Amino acid sequence: MGVLSDYFRAPDAASVVRALEQADGGSPLFAEPPAFDGVEAKRVDPTVVLAQLVAAIRQVEWRVDLVEETTVWPTSPAPGPDGPVDEDDPWMTGPWVSELHLPARDTLAGVRDLDIPAAVARWVRAEELQGARSEDMQPLAEELVLLARRARSADERLYCWMSL
Structure with missing residues (x-):
């Protein structure tokens, strides 16, 4: 089982929550019609894999806080560390949606077209993309x-919808 992830743009978190409520939490990219403009990106989570691309573009080392995000879905409070675990809790089952902070959006938006191949060549060297080839990952980038x-x-902001 892998993590499904979709990236999309939206004006604000409130519009994202409304779209998710209408779609029962499903990806806003698969609503009819799609609720937002976006990209399917299987197994590209924001914290690690997308952050590896951001690091490659910036030519810096990856670190856990490179792509900061704020959870917008589920809307219920997250359970505490000692709270009971309910198998139906949306925090356990997903989907989850986070708003990416502006530096990640601006790094991606600001890369020059001619620098993308070199960034992708660095990106595919990430351990999490083991076996990936630049020519396969460049279209997604x-x-x-x-x-x-x-x-x-x-x-607008960038958002990531993820589900198991």
């Missing part, structure tokens, strides 16, 4: 860059 550019141009 380009889609994420274009999505970030559209978000920045529209003064």
